Amino acid sequence: MSLAMRIYFSGVVNGSYRAQNILKTISDAGIAFTYNPMTYFSLEMKNKYLRKILKFFCFIFFVPFRLILIAYSTHVFVLPMNTNMMSIVDIFVGRILNKIIIADYYISQYDTIVKDRKLVSENSLRGRFALFKDRFLLKAADIVIFLNESEADYYQKVVGVNIRREKIRIIPLCVDYKREMFISNQKDYESFNVCWWGTYIPLHGLENLIRAFSHIGNDRIKLYLFGDSNEKAKPYVSLIKSLELTDRVFINNDFHFSNGKLAPILAGTCDLAVGNFGSSDKAKTVLVNKLVDALSFGIPCLTIKTSATTELLPNNEGLIITESNPESIAFKIEECFNKRSTLNEIGMSGKKKYFDLFSPDIFRIKLLAILQE
Structure with a gap:
């Protein structure tokens, strides 16, 4: 397994214990992987507009490099809490290149900002875009990891998508030893x-x-x-x-x-x-x-x-x-x-x-x- 498999990780690791545990597990198992941290240059930038501009230029600059990494990989693994446009692009490229797409669907962005925290309305541009990203992630992935069956059913209902049962896998929450x-x-x-x-x-x-x-x-x-x-x-x-x-x-x-x-x-x-x-x-x-x-x-x-x-x-x-x-x-x-x-x-x-x-x-x-x- 470790010799043939090569995983491209899409998304941000910082602040996510689950993402860190995923990378640690893969590393300890001796599986080859690569991670392209798009936020490397912008984490310390306080001005959100400058941060967005810098992310855009970093995205353009790294596109050829990302394409090469995805092309060389066997899997594209979307890390939890990364329902963002960059991961959507990674999935899209992975589908074209016939890679196995795995998504850890930790939470729904649409549910969080529209239903739960009520930050935007469901008909707002931001709300509709969040719904699009959630739906794309669920539909495009070959394997979708949920925390439990209850949340798998709930999130599919919230975003209006029914995925095949054979695509669903369950890995519950994990808390590190202390x-x-x-x-x-x-x-x-x-x-x-x-x-x-x-x-x-x-x-x-x-x-x-x-x-x-x-x-x-x-x-x-x-x-x-x-x-x-x-x-x-x-x-x-x-x-x-x-x-x-x-x-x-x-x-x-x-x-x-x-x-x-x-x-x-x-x-x-x-x-x-x-x-x-x-x-x-x-x-x-x-x-x-x-x-x-x-x-x-x-x-x-x-x-x-x-x-x-x-x-x-x-x-x-x-x-x-x-x-x-x-x-x-x-x-x-x-x-x-x-x-x-x-x-x-x-x-x-x-x-x-x-x-x-x-x-x-x-x-x-x-x-x-x-x-x-």
């Missing part, structure tokens, strides 16, 4: 720390979680929010102040897995993780990353039931299920506090599921199996 996963920490039983981490997007229903704390009377129960942006956190800061929860709900946007600060905090002090409380169709379908993070640490996770959690965690391994309204969330948090002696067993069942389904070893096995077909 040293904190293998260290047993003694929690402080004087307090009960509920932790949320991630990006400030509507999918998570974060406002429902914050409002839940206005229904919790126990001052020993605290909520810690580890986000990614001081600017995007402002509406939640205002909500916390308006509900007079500043002594029990805290925001910190400086702790991330990428800088090594978040993992020790979660492993050492987090009693209960929280997942997704959104109300959109997407929120009711997907398995959010932070839920898998929680499983990997053996921390029980409070979340709503989704199609993907039912599919991948049929016995609610590592999960405590609630409705998305603040009252139900508050009731479950207080119940967890009162029955905290049972949480370790729930967390350990989730950790076992992590090793069985979401670990780098399982990711590697599944990806290589697809390439060996």
